[in-house]
Amino acid sequence: MMSKISSLKNFNLRDKGAAFWAGLNLPQRAIFAVAMIFLAGALPFAGDHSFTNFLNTPISNFADVLVYPVGMFVLMSLGLNIVVGKSGMLDLGYVAFFAIGAYSMAIFGKYTHLNTWEILPIGIGFAMLAGVLLGIPTLRLRGDYLAIVTMGFGEIVRITALNTQKIGGPNGMANVPNPPSIHTPVGQLDFNIMTPNSFYWFVLVLILLTIWMIRRLSVRRPGRAWEAIRQDEDAAELMGVPTLRYKIWSFVLGAGVGGAAGVVYASKTLYVSPEAFTFNISVLILSCIVFGGIGNIWGVVLGGVFLAYLPERIRFISNARQLVFGLTLIVIMNFRPDGILPRKKREKILKSKSEAEVK
Amino acid sequence: MHTLISQFWQLTFSGAVQGLIYVLISLGYTMVYGVLRMINFANSEIFMVGTFATIVMSRDILGHQPNSANLHGFTLLYSMFFCLLASMLASGLTAVVVELVAYRRLRSRGTNRLAPLISAIGISIVLSESVSLLTAGRAVIAPELLHKSSLFTVLGANIRVDQLLVFIVAPIMFFSLQRFVNHTRLGKGIRAVSMNEETAKLMGVNLNRVISITFLIGGLMTGAAAFFFETVYEATKFNIGFNIGIAAFTAAVLGGIGNIRGAFVGGLALGLLETYASAVLGSQWKSITVFVVLVVVLLFRPNGLFGEAIQQTRV
Numbered sequence: 280m281m282s283k284i285s286s287l288k289n290f291n292l293r294d295k296g297a298a299f300w301a302g303l304n305l306p307q308r309a310i311f312a313v314a315m316i317f318l319a320g321a322l323p324f325a326g327d328h329s330f331t332n333f334l335n336t337p338i339s340n341f342a343d344v345l346v347y348p349v350g351m352f353v354l355m356s357l358g359l360n361i362v363v364g365k366s367g368m369l370d371l372g373y374v375a376f377f378a379i380g381a382y383s384m385a386i387f388g389k390y391t392h393l394n395t396w397e398i399l400p401i402g403i404g405f406a407m408l409a410g411v412l413l414g415i416p417t418l419r420l421r422g423d424y425l426a427i428v429t430m431g432f433g434e435i436v437r438i439t440a441l442n443t444q445k446i447g448g449p450n451g452m453a454n455v456p457n458p459p460s461i462h463t464p465v466g467q468l469d470f471n472i473m474t475p476n477s478f479y480w481f482v483l484v485l486i487l488l489t490i491w492m493i494r495r496l497s498v499r500r501p502g503r504a505w506e507a508i509r510q511d512e513d514a515a516e517l518m519g520v521p522t523l524r525y526k527i528w529s530f531v532l533g534a535g536v537g538g539a540a541g542v543v544y545a546s547k548t549l550y551v552s553p554e555a556f557t558f559n560i561s562v563l564i565l566s567c568i569v570f571g572g573i574g575n576i577w578g579v580v581l582g583g584v585f586l587a588y589l590p591e592r593i594r595f596i597s598n599a600r601q602l603v604f605g606l607t608l609i610v611i612m613n614f615r616p617d618g619i620l621p622r623k624k625r626e627k628i629l630k631s632k633s634e635a636e637v638k
Numbered sequence: 639m640h641t642l643i644s645q646f647w648q649l650t651f652s653g654a655v656q657g658l659i660y661v662l663i664s665l666g667y668t669m670v671y672g673v674l675r676m677i678n679f680a681n682s683e684i685f686m687v688g689t690f691a692t693i694v695m696s697r698d699i700l701g702h703q704p705n706s707a708n709l710h711g712f713t714l715l716y717s718m719f720f721c722l723l724a725s726m727l728a729s730g731l732t733a734v735v736v737e738l739v740a741y742r743r744l745r746s747r748g749t750n751r752l753a754p755l756i757s758a759i760g761i762s763i764v765l766s767e768s769v770s771l772l773t774a775g776r777a778v779i780a781p782e783l784l785h786k787s788s789l790f791t792v793l794g795a796n797i798r799v800d801q802l803l804v805f806i807v808a809p810i811m812f813f814s815l816q817r818f819v820n821h822t823r824l825g826k827g828i829r830a831v832s833m834n835e836e837t838a839k840l841m842g843v844n845l846n847r848v849i850s851i852t853f854l855i856g857g858l859m860t861g862a863a864a865f866f867f868e869t870v871y872e873a874t875k876f877n878i879g880f881n882i883g884i885a886a887f888t889a890a891v892l893g894g895i896g897n898i899r900g901a902f903v904g905g906l907a908l909g910l911l912e913t914y915a916s917a918v919l920g921s922q923w924k925s926i927t928v929f930v931v932l933v934v935v936l937l938f939r940p941n942g943l944f945g946e947a948i949q950q951t952r953v
Binding site: 363369416417419420421423424426427428430431432434435438439441442558562565566569570573599601602604605606607608609612613616617 | 671677739740743744747750752753754755756757759760761762763764767768770771880884887888891895922923925926929930932933936937940941942
């Protein structure tokens, strides 16, 4: 029993995956990536076929579940991961940016003639602006003080929406328009209540774009700056990294991803209300990150998929599903505190070495 | 604005009562933060357990009916005492269990700072969902132990008997706690661990025991707050801890988290501020005011009103 647990502890799928990836040459990598994207794109059909229908969610429509919560949670987890995982700042109010995106979509969609594709950059812009406005005064704070200020910001946004009658107050806003159809070479892609698949593919595109952005940034100047800030902010500042500027950048990028998720959410569900943007969502997104493996993109994706999917999959035990969710969090955190797919081990080795020297 | 001026003393009194309840809850956050440098996320659920323990004691064990108030003399006294005891014990024990389940294993392995936070979130989901299943998600009404008659009027403020009880007993509990931390051997252990865990361990402090006791004390105080809350408001629900937990945590941060005296000032300030703000702006804006004040205070005093600099705490 003990040896089983310890081998589980030392098993690192992330390193196995990295080794596998390193062993491939360029065309092989391209084929692998395309195959994976194709598989992910085919996921909505998995619920209908006999050999994969164990995936199907018993009560909600499987393709709808893939859009919200699964796709949205993955997208938001990736966005929050830039803030929490990459630059090490604890943000408990991430839902605010999701709400700002969703309300931008609802307001502009109802009161102007802009369609979803035109509102998307506006929503992202507003969320990023909110990120700047919140970031400039508060990012001087550290650790748990930052956590509570961001949490306060999340609540401020929600309560303002709740108390502003012009945007529906507690009733929210209904009749948010669906996105217009897209004409593709293979046919027309409709976006309405009957076509969750096209929403799913759109979210998938956003997720892939976000992953691509994070991967590019990680190996360039901002990524290195974030890494330095996360490991030792004072040292980074002394070495000439403009820490405040990069912290704001990471905050703003995270906010933009949240805003994009909000726009898609509003035009998918056609309805926004303050109830959808509670503190619980921020906590859930944070749980996805830590659960999957903080700082590691694939871990975060896995965490988002699993934690969003699990409560839907076990919906048949309706009342107890949140209980099972809570128990899962406790058990996994106790046995794999770095998450299911932790980030690179290298840093850990360095850490344990320096600790050994101290001792 | 008019209400604020005309009813200033009334608002001040009820704000102070609300604030004192916050003070006791925020001790659950601030003491745990002091020794572990971690947010005790499950404290709101510890509070919730306390409110239910009060009701179970007075309704099911002592057999009081919801509307059958008018208890007198000795019956009233022992009913109140047993309810307080039940609430404190239930919350205290829950806090100890929370520490064992959510924090101990992770703490001894010294992993990243977020893992215990998530497992604490897990246990708070488990607690609130279990209670939600047991009560079918409905609100539960507490028996009225203390008839809410107003006793006398000071400066135009009606002093109600239940509020007066909180106003007198809560500070007594707070100051005895402060005395305990400052003047006993165990209290010294707690302070030692909060200053430097490693050194305290080398000096022979039993770390696990001190941490368990810190959780216990924080839970006891939160439980007392739950009892007072039930005396004043007489109803509870499985998710009652959430908002009041956020408020109490804000109070702890406002005063400087980790600092016991700060929790007192922060809690009182928050209670007063909330009450004044709802008089001026309407009660729907009160939490916003609180957060705005919190942000402003943190901008000028980044470690809270009484906090010491927290060095390099990050994820």
